[in-house]
Amino acid sequence: MHKISSINAIQVFDSRGVPTISCKVFLEDGTSASAMVPSGASTGSKEALELRDNDISYDGKSVMMAVNNINETLAPLVIGKDPNNQKEIDDLLISFDDTEDKSKVGANAILAVSLSVAHVAAKANKISLYEHFSRVYKDITDDHAVHSMPLPMFNILNGGEHADNNIDIQEFMIIPSGAKNFVEVMQWATEIYHNLKKILLKNSHATSVGDEGGFAPNLESNKEALKLIVDAIKETGLIPGKDVNIALDCAASEFFNGKEYVLSGENKKLTSSEFVDYLHDLTNDYPIVSIEDGMDENDTEGWRLLTEKLGSSCQLVGDDLFVTNKKILKDGISKEMANSILIKFNQVGSITETIETIYFANQNNFKSIISHRSGETEDTTIADLAVGLGIGQIKTGAPCRSDRVAKYNRLLWIEEESDNILLK
């Protein structure tokens, strides 16, 4: 295998028009590949640090320090290395930074290098990125992954930090659980999405969209959002709770004031146990099979209660709660919080650590869901990670807006080009 000969990073822009990093890695024979880093809006407080310049340009959000860290500091560490050795390279970057939260060079800088090394290795080996991820998984964990197509959660109605409407819950997602393959998954999702638009129009609601491509109307309540979605599923000729289920991402840390869950859209202030009951009622009334960040990331008692009450019937996903961090996940498991984990590369900052967290989750019977960020690019790496590790679930926004659809389109090609990769 040809060794890494040079690395070049530049500042590019994400789906919100905010600066981010694109990084290209070259091998000695001229082979090159690049990757881009996403960015969140409703972030967990323990996420690895996204290094921004905090000066007058781009409202403080430029990433030139992180870009320069790649070009001047990280590149010399990695040049001369074999790109197949993902773990060795990631470990070098991590130990050079030597901070808990990657604040010295920036998690965005480390991740940009980590991702583009994987891309160039796959290209040089003349295999798909998902196949390469399986090899990396085997190297890191000694476990075999079985390729599978992930079932998506499509975020078709946006609220919270991702939209300027009055809906408190951040994401209302549909899961085409009964679809026979990924082509059918996409047909159902897009048809429901377009029927939802028609229903919103008929009821004189706005059809503008939020950060993840879902509609962002002002509504009376979270229940009204759920009702509209159920209507759209039925309008499509599908059966709610059988063909298509619903998932929520409450992103509850965004509306917890330290004491109460403040649902300003419906004028309610609820204690932890009242909010658990509120969510429980929603699951009784609607076909909700998954709830992410149902409680605030520091509300340990609330999480315990939610898990006790709903954990056997509903997937309870920790996002801000676990921030893709194995140590934090381990602590959460010991406290009996949640039963699943959302996986985002940039919360932890490297491929190796992401894979270690997924493996640890597997070992503890926690499900993993691979996820985009609300600030995305045309990069489709997460689609390959989901297939390569056979994760089974992905959430990457509405079936609308190219930053979201790029991942779904990549999955369509993977299904097309392989005979034996089936929906999990």
Ligand code: 2PG
């Ligand atoms: C989430 C994500 C992605 P953000 O909360 O799960 O949907 O949002 O990237 O803003 O953290």
Ligand code: MG
């Ligand atoms: Mg979330």
